[in-house]
Amino acid sequence: MAGRVLNVNVGVLGHIDSGKTALARALSTTGSTAAFDRAPQSRARGITLDLGFSCLRTALPPRLGPGPGELQFTLVDCPGHASLIRTIIGGAQIIDLMMLVIDVTKGMQTQSAECLVIGQIACQKMVVVLNKIDLLPEGKRQSAIEKMTKKMQKTLENTKFCGCPIVAVAAKPGGPEAPESENPVGVSELIEVLKSQAYLPSRDPSGHFLMAVDHCFSIKGQGTVMTGTILSGSVSLGDNVEIPALKVTKKVKSMQMFHTPVTYAMQGDRVGICVTQFDPKLLERGLICTPDSLHTIHGAIISLKKIQYFRGALQTKAKFHITVGHETVMGRVMFFSPAPADFNEEIQENVFDFEKDYLYQEEYLSKDSVSSEGSKENDQAGEVQVPKQQWALLEFEKPVTCPKLCLVIGSKLDTDIHANTCRLAFHGVLLQGMEDKNYTETFLPKLKVYKLKHKEGQVERVMDDYSVIGRSLFKKETNIQIFVGLKVKLSTGESGIIDGGFGQSGKFKIRIPDGLKPDTKMLLTVASKKKSKGGKGDTTKEDESSKNDSAQPVTISLSFKRYVFDTQKKMIQS
Numbered sequence: 001m002a003g004r005v006l007n008v009n010v011g012v013l014g015h016i017d018s019g020k021t022a023l024a025r026a027l028s029t030t031g032s033t034a035a036f037d038r039a040p041q042s043r044a045r046g047i048t049l050d051l052g053f054s055c056l057r058t059a060l061p062p063r064l065g066p067g068p069g070e071l072q073f074t075l076v077d078c079p080g081h082a083s084l085i086r087t088i089i090g091g092a093q094i095i096d097l098m099m100l101v102i103d104v105t106k107g108m109q110t111q112s113a114e115c116l117v118i119g120q121i122a123c124q125k126m127v128v129v130l131n132k133i134d135l136l137p138e139g140k141r142q143s144a145i146e147k148m149t150k151k152m153q154k155t156l157e158n159t160k161f162c163g164c165p166i167v168a169v170a171a172k173p174g175g176p177e178a179p180e181s182e183n184p185v186g187v188s189e190l191i192e193v194l195k196s197q198a199y200l201p202s203r204d205p206s207g208h209f210l211m212a213v214d215h216c217f218s219i220k221g222q223g224t225v226m227t228g229t230i231l232s233g234s235v236s237l238g239d240n241v242e243i244p245a246l247k248v249t250k251k252v253k254s255m256q257m258f259h260t261p262v263t264y265a266m267q268g269d270r271v272g273i274c275v276t277q278f279d280p281k282l283l284e285r286g287l288i289c290t291p292d293s294l295h296t297i298h299g300a301i302i303s304l305k306k307i308q309y310f311r312g313a314l315q316t317k318a319k320f321h322i323t324v325g326h327e328t329v330m331g332r333v334m335f336f337s338p339a340p341a342d343f344n345e346e347i348q349e350n351v352f353d354f355e356k357d358y359l360y361q362e363e364y365l366s367k368d369s370v371s372s373e374g375s376k377e378n379d380q381a382g383e384v385q386v387p388k389q390q391w392a393l394l395e396f397e398k399p400v401t402c403p404k405l406c407l408v409i410g411s412k413l414d415t416d417i418h419a420n421t422c423r424l425a426f427h428g429v430l431l432q433g434m435e436d437k438n439y440t441e442t443f444l445p446k447l448k449v450y451k452l453k454h455k456e457g458q459v460e461r462v463m464d465d466y467s468v469i470g471r472s473l474f475k476k477e478t479n480i481q482i483f484v485g486l487k488v489k490l491s492t493g494e495s496g497i498i499d500g501g502f503g504q505s506g507k508f509k510i511r512i513p514d515g516l517k518p519d520t521k522m523l524l525t526v527a528s529k530k531k532s533k534g535g536k537g538d539t540t541k542e543d544e545s546s547k548n549d550s551a552q553p554v555t556i557s558l559s560f561k562r563y564v565f566d567t568q569k570k571m572i573q574s
Contacts, residue, residue, distance in 0.1 A: 014101035304428030
């Protein structure tokens with residue numbers, strides 16, 4: 001066990017200009033190739049444009065296993081600029097512990113809230129860092145820190161990070177222009193807090209190798225180096241790895257972890273892999289894997305939850321930016337739920353059952369959504385019934401390469417950056433991908449999502465004890481033949497069957513197998529008599545008689561379900 005290194009990935013997230021990069025620099029002892037705004041455009045604009053990585057090494061605390069050993073924190077500096085949220089979502093998927101950096105003079109800002117949402121989805125533990133305390137007037141500093149600490153505790157009250165540590169620091173006293181001799185304040189206390197929050201992340205070397213690459217560059221005479229974090233499995237010298245985006249397989253020539261050569265790396269490790277030469281511009285970021293282990297999909301079925309801070313409804317047919325694995329593409333959604341009788345049934349996680357029937361929804365159902373077809377059936381006190389689980393069908397504008405069961409986030413990234421609103425709409429798990437380009441013909445017909453259809457008409461007149469003529473259920477041009485044999489219900493309680501059309505104006509004949517009730521016959525006879533009287537121009541009398549004799553029209557209800565992807569558009573009644 002001598003010299004073992006436990007790696008914990010720490011995401012440094014927060015609003016733009018909260019001092020994340022300065023904090024990572026103050027904490028770090030070893031910068032990786034991607035650290036501290038190395039990119040020329042980052043330095044010119046003074047903001048982080050990409051994920052920066054660096055590391056901090058400290059002695060392994062005894063509670064994390066027998067020593068001697070080192071605890072390595074890999075710091076993932078995520079950009080805070082709103083338009084770079086795609087990069088942040090990519091970064092959040094590889095972190096074990098999150099540091100939410102808050103500018104103590106400003107408090108929670110739009111992107112700090114979005115980072116908190118991403119943290120809740122993708123991370124288990126968090127430390128809040130109140131940065132730039134050097135900007136607070138010295139006499140009022142302590143009370144301002146206490147006030148902001150209370151405010152943050154209140155904000156986190158209803159999140160999974162309730163009660164998390166809050167640490168005040170000045171990562172770069174005097175700001176970016178201050179001389180390097182200025183020592184950071186509170187950073188050693190922060191390191192102690194990080195050590196107390198570190199845990200043994202569950203790592204598993206088995207399964208397919210999959211790595212999220214975030215930087216790619218070539219070294220003359222050696223090959224091309226891809227740096228990133230291993231999401232699953234392991235890799236050894238001499239292994240073949242596939243770069244699905246380029247459809248090529250390359251051999252691993254050498255590997256390094258923070259400038260130290262290694263022969264093996266596993267899930268959770270941050271590693272640079274050198275392979276035989278290819279143009280690094282072709283792969284800025286993306287995934288590499290065991291050959292043939294990823295799939296490229298055109299659509300997917302996901303289980304999902306709405307993000308509570310997203311304002312507005314999630315509508316079927318709407319378009320969202322869909323982040324799948326490490327790619328973000330535009331996609332259209334269709335929401336569906338269990339059949340109403342199964343709303344409260346426990347659903348097996350991460351599995352989708354194609355044998356079951358599902359109910360189409362115009363929007364994702366939440367307590368504040370408009371009552372939908374299915375929830376009306378389960379409705380007691382006018383409240384919308386919300387099922388335990390809901391799903392969505394995603395159809396991508398261009399294919400995506402990703403692992404199975406990966407995280408999916410839907411957002412509205414085209415919302416105005418300056419609008420004070422959360423742009424993350426939903427998150428979920430990819431349950432089933434559609435690899436066939438012609439999935440609408442080969443795959444979707446297997447998906448049993450139905451719409452409940454309901455039509456209402458009126459009884460026009462009685463033909464005999466066992467049949468009536470109906471109207472207003474169909475349009476004049478409707479082919480009534482396709483409805484023959486469907487069951488209907490009269491408002492007076494009788495059940496009937498559509499027998500066929502009657503004349504040319506959309507009227508139809510209904511057979512009542514058990515015969516009409518005497519009351520119904522009387523009601524219909526009164527109604528038709530009044531009609532014929534009214535026809536003789538004596539409208540005032542008709543009005544009076546309708547006041548005296550409240551003969552309600554007898555309505556006809558036709559209910560059936562139709563499967564959304566059934567090519568034959570069959571109508572089904574239970």
